[in-house]
Amino acid sequence: MNDLISSSDLLHMYQRMVSIRAFEETLSGLFSKGLLGGTSHFCIGQESCAVGVISAARESDWLVSNHRGHGHLLARGLDIARVMGELMGKLSGYCGGRGGSQHLCAMDRCFLGTNGITGGGIPIATGAALALKYRKSDNVAIAFFGDGASNQGTFHESLNMASLWKLPVLFVCENNLYGMSNPVSKSCASGTIAVRAPAYAMHGETHDGFDVELVHEVTSAALARVRAGQGPELLELITYRQCGHSKNDARVYRSREEEAHMAERDCLLLTAKSLRQRGVSQEDIDAAAEAARQDVAAAAEAALAAPAGGREHALDGLFA
Amino acid sequence: MTDDERTIYYSKAVNEALDDELARDDSVILIGEDIGCYGGSFGVTKGLYDKYGAERLWETPISENSFVGIAVGAAMMGLRPVVEIMFMDFLALALDQLLNSAGKLHYMYGGQVTVPMVLRTPGGAKGGYGPSHSQMLSNLLVGIPGIKVVAPSTPAQVKGILKAAIRDPNPVVVIENKRLYPQRGYVPAEDYVLALDKAVIAAAGQDITLISYSSMTPVCLAVKEALKPVGIDLEVLDLVSLQPLDKESIFASVRKTGRVIIVEEACLTGGVGAEVSALISEHCLDALEAPVMRVAAADMPIPSALALEKFVLPQAEDIVAAVKRIREY
Numbered sequence: 001m002n003d004l005i006s007s008s009d010l011l012h013m014y015q016r017m018v019s020i021r022a023f024e025e026t027l028s029g030l031f032s033k034g035l036l037g038g039t040s041h042f043c044i045g046q047e048s049c050a051v052g053v054i055s056a057a058r059e060s061d062w063l064v065s066n067h068r069g070h071g072h073l074l075a076r077g078l079d080i081a082r083v084m085g086e087l088m089g090k091l092s093g094y095c096g097g098r099g100g101s102q103h104l105c106a107m108d109r110c111f112l113g114t115n116g117i118t119g120g121g122i123p124i125a126t127g128a129a130l131a132l133k134y135r136k137s138d139n140v141a142i143a144f145f146g147d148g149a150s151n152q153g154t155f156h157e158s159l160n161m162a163s164l165w166k167l168p169v170l171f172v173c174e175n176n177l178y179g180m181s182n183p184v185s186k187s188c189a190s191g192t193i194a195v196r197a198p199a200y201a202m203h204g205e206t207h208d209g210f211d212v213e214l215v216h217e218v219t220s221a222a223l224a225r226v227r228a229g230q231g232p233e234l235l236e237l238i239t240y241r242q243c244g245h246s247k248n249d250a251r252v253y254r255s256r257e258e259e260a261h262m263a264e265r266d267c268l269l270l271t272a273k274s275l276r277q278r279g280v281s282q283e284d285i286d287a288a289a290e291a292a293r294q295d296v297a298a299a300a301e302a303a304l305a306a307p308a309g310g311r312e313h314a315l316d317g318l319f320a
Numbered sequence: 321m322t323d324d325e326r327t328i329y330y331s332k333a334v335n336e337a338l339d340d341e342l343a344r345d346d347s348v349i350l351i352g353e354d355i356g357c358y359g360g361s362f363g364v365t366k367g368l369y370d371k372y373g374a375e376r377l378w379e380t381p382i383s384e385n386s387f388v389g390i391a392v393g394a395a396m397m398g399l400r401p402v403v404e405i406m407f408m409d410f411l412a413l414a415l416d417q418l419l420n421s422a423g424k425l426h427y428m429y430g431g432q433v434t435v436p437m438v439l440r441t442p443g444g445a446k447g448g449y450g451p452s453h454s455q456m457l458s459n460l461l462v463g464i465p466g467i468k469v470v471a472p473s474t475p476a477q478v479k480g481i482l483k484a485a486i487r488d489p490n491p492v493v494v495i496e497n498k499r500l501y502p503q504r505g506y507v508p509a510e511d512y513v514l515a516l517d518k519a520v521i522a523a524a525g526q527d528i529t530l531i532s533y534s535s536m537t538p539v540c541l542a543v544k545e546a547l548k549p550v551g552i553d554l555e556v557l558d559l560v561s562l563q564p565l566d567k568e569s570i571f572a573s574v575r576k577t578g579r580v581i582i583v584e585e586a587c588l589t590g591g592v593g594a595e596v597s598a599l600i601s602e603h604c605l606d607a608l609e610a611p612v613m614r615v616a617a618a619d620m621p622i623p624s625a626l627a628l629e630k631f632v633l634p635q636a637e638d639i640v641a642a643v644k645r646i647r648e649y
């Protein structure tokens with residue numbers, strides 16, 4: 001149990017996590033009905049990372065996300081109907097349907113965008129941090145990326161420059177043990193990601209990402225140091241995506257036994273258990289979950305009803 | 321100040337533009353390798369570090385893709401970064417952030433962000449720099465939607481164009497040229513900007529239009545002078561902007577002369593010359609008295625040896641030969 005987080009805060013975090021799960025499950029349903037194009041990367045099982053980190057940040061801290069970004073978007077409190085609308089290609093979406101799941105930005109919520117290029121967001125977050133430092137802001141930038149992205153040059157280049165220039169950026173690696181089909185043991189010579197931080201004279205930590213309270217706590221501490229000008233940090237969260245990499249993934253690269261074992265660490269189950277241990281009633285827990293599911297269902301309906309753009313919207317707006 | 325004193329190197333004109341804009345707007349920062357006390361590989365940023373310091377000049381490690389990405393992130397937050405890529409060939413290492421971020425963000429994020437950044441880089445061969453340090457890669461850039469591409473050919477032009485590029489709310493690539501850096505020309509001292517989307521008639525003529533940009537414009541002008549005594553009156557149209565192309569100016573010149581030779585330092589295939597030629601055939605076929613001709617680099621890497629380089633790169637003689645062919649057509 002964690003003293004920093006009140007039971008009502010934790011219940012609120014739980015509700016957010018359920019809404020992310022419900023969002024992904026709703027998308028699955030929409031895909032099977034043929035109502036969504038392209039593909040999507042669900043974060044089922046990883047909700048605790050998004051909610052734990054973002055609940056510890058200020059609303060004015062700038063977020064940069066990756067291809068698996070729905071959790072980050074909802075954890076920041078974006079309008080769910082507009083996120084859903086974006087995925088459905090509707091004008092009501094945050095980017096009017098031009099961006100979709102992997103290119104969704106909400107400047108009014110300090111959300112600099114999800115990013116379809118693995119590792120592509122890492123320098124962008126670093127540049128945002130450069131601008132924050134240059135303007136003497138006390139806000140920070142937070143970059144979310146995966147274990148796979150940590151093998152891109154941009155990871156190494158950006159950590160090096162961020163450290164050289166003591167930029168206010170927190171690098172958050174959600175290590176879900178795989179980059180698509182490739183396990184970390186075959187892709188990352190160092191075995192874990194955070195051990196790479198000292199090579200860039202940077203503080204790095206690895207934590208259990210299933211425990212939303214722990215994630216919130218370690219992020220709060222890291223952000224306080226980053227905000228105080230002590231330089232960037234690398235936070236590695238061990239997590240697991242319970243679903244396939246994207247829409248069509250038969251998951252041949254891992255066993256059903258492994259999945260069942262990891263599902264015991266499901267962050268929703270763990271958080272509900274912690275709430276009960278704190279004395280929150282099952283009724284209240286269920287009510288929070290139900291409210292989250294209803295929010296998502298209402299958002300999906302609103303998004304479905306919204307219109308899509310036409311030719312002009314497709315061919316306009318290349319330049320400012 | 322006399323006109324003589326204002327006759328300055330192209331590289332100095334770039335330096336003046338940067339200096340002016342750094343002084344004018346505190347959201348302008350410079351990012352690049354060795355741009356500090358060293359002054360940049362070609363001395364373009366000389367003196368700026370002493371004047372503006374490390375807060376404005378961010379000297380980077382050799383990490384092209386990420387420092388272009390950093391410029392994108394800073395630009396999204398409202399700064400106006402001007403990035404130097406030391407040699408145009410090195411753009412290959414930063415192409416991801418240029419193509420997938422800089423060019424796409426404004427559109428794909430539904431207009432919520434602008435990316436007011438400039439990427440400056442010297443293209444072209446200078447004699448002996450060899451395959452990894454000599455290419456003019458304009459052909460790569462014009463195929464990237466969402467970025468403007470300019471290639472000024474004179475000191476006065478580069479100053480006004482670079483200043484306009486820095487003030488533009490979009491990503492702009494300014495192609496400089498290693499062979500132009502040591503060329504001199506009159507450059508006004510005062511603050512001025514030039515249009516980013518306009519071609520200019522570098523020299524008017526009646527018989528044949530030479531369309532060129534960057535380093536090949538002075539070569540075309542020299543050819544014009546050389547052919548004057550034999551009674552050939554060439555018009556030289558300097559494109560300045562490669563993306564977008566100033567179609568009106570191109571078509572007007574074609575309609576005037578009816579004969580066109582496109583001259584560029586980039587490879588022949590699939591580039592600016594090919595695009596201009598296609599546009600002319602689509603829109604001015606009726607005005608043509610001969611097929612559009614092209615003089616460009618061979619589709620080859622640039623060899624190091626000076627003796628070999630000249631066989632790959634377009635030479636004044638090649639233009640003269642094309643003029644002869646097009647007149648005899």
Ligand SMILES: Cc1ncc(C[n+]2csc(CCOP(=O)(O)OP(=O)(O)O)c2C)c(N)n1
Nearest residue numbers: 068116117118146147148149176178179180
């Ligand atoms: C530059 C680039 N290479 C490859 C891909 C295809 N791709 C998308 S996500 C992904 C795996 C990324 O793994 P990781 O960073 O661990 O994130 P995760 O998917 O596990 O959340 C790959 C290979 C891409 N989008 N961009």
Ligand SMILES: [Mg+2]
Nearest residue numbers: 146147178179
């Ligand atoms: Mg992964």
